[in-house]
C-alpha cells in the first residue's frame with residue numbers, strides 16, 4: 001500500500017526519483033504525473049498563484065493574509081464563508097476584514113434552516129444540551145446558499161469534522177479552510193499531534209485499539 005507518511009527518503013522533494021521506495025506512488029505508471037491537469041489554464045493559474053503566495057509570504061503572512069492575497073491574485077470578486085455559530089464573533093471580524101480588502105462577501109451560519117436534531121434521529125439525551133431546542137448544523141444548506149450566491153471562492157470558518165466534509169462535497173466554488181474546529185485545542189488541531197508522546201499518548205494511541 002502507498003504510505004508516503006512512512007517514507008525515509010522523500011525522493012519527490014529532492015528530485016531524485018531513482019531513490020524512491022518500492023511502494024512510492026511515483027512508481028505506479030504515471031498516476032502522479034498530473035501535467036495533463038495543469039494544461040487547463042484555470043488549474044495552472046490556481047496552482048501557480050498558490051505557489052507564489054507560499055513563497056512570497058513564507059513565514060510572514062498569516063493564513064488569513066494568504067487567503068486575501070491569493071484571492072486578489074486569482075481575480076476573485078465575490079467571496080463566501082461558511083461559519084460555525086460558535087464563531088459568530090469571529091465571523092463579524094472576517095466579514096469586516098474581507099470587505100475592507102475590496103471583496104463582496106456572502107456568509108452563512110451552520111444553523112441555517114433551523115432543522116431540529118430530532119429529524120436526524122438524535123434523541124434529547126444525545127444533544128449537547130439536553131432539554132433544549134438544538135438545530136442541526138446544516139452544511140448542505142451552507143453550500144446551497146453560497147452556490148446560489150455564485151461565490152468565486154469560499155472559506156470555512158470553524159466547521160465541525162464531518163460537517164466540513166458535507167460542505168465541501170456540496171459546494172460549487174473552490175474552498176479553503178481558515179479555521180479547523182477543535183474545541184479541546186483552541187482550534188489548533190496539530191497540538192494533539194505535537195503532544196502524541198506526552199499528554200495525549202494514552203488518548204491517541206488507545207482510542208480505538210485493535
Ligand code: SF4
Nearest residue numbers: 004007010011012024
Ligand atoms: S512520493 Fe515517493 S518519494 Fe515522495 S514521499 Fe511518497 S513514497 Fe516517498
